Amino acid sequence: MPAQELQKQLDTLREQLEQNPPLSEVEREDLRVLMEQIESEIKLENATQDASIADGVNQAVDRFELEHPAIAGTLRNIVQSLVSMGI
Template sequence: MEQQKLRELLETLHQELGQLGTVDEKTGEVLATLKEDISKLVEGGDEAAAEESLTERMNDAVDHFEEEHPRLSMMIQHVLDSLARMGL
């Protein structure tokens, strides 16, 4: 059940990332990395999610988007919470 919920959160987050308009260079880099990470999680499941650096990158993204894109930041945090509940 938790796996399905995570997949749904990741798909929603991926859609939100795709809807962002013009962004600065740093935000573009963060977005590209997040999209790649999300694709790996959706396709690879637990194995891709187990990387510690993935959690770090997602935490960095939460911090980066917190001020200008609070909804996106909140969604990323939900994904991180789901990963933590799954022990990843």
């Protein structure tokens, strides 16, 4: 169940990025890499879990919180899903 919620949040984040918010290429690339890491974690769900992914998402929340609150909110939901998965 937590993996399904996490996938739903990733889909929401993708939809937000498709709306072309004013992000720099570096910010877009950082989010893309982060989403790929989370996708990998979903695939491994019960295998070795990397706690640094949650740290990376938390850093992204801090980075986007002021200028892109919707993206930051989605990232917070992703953190909650990762915590629910024990990551």
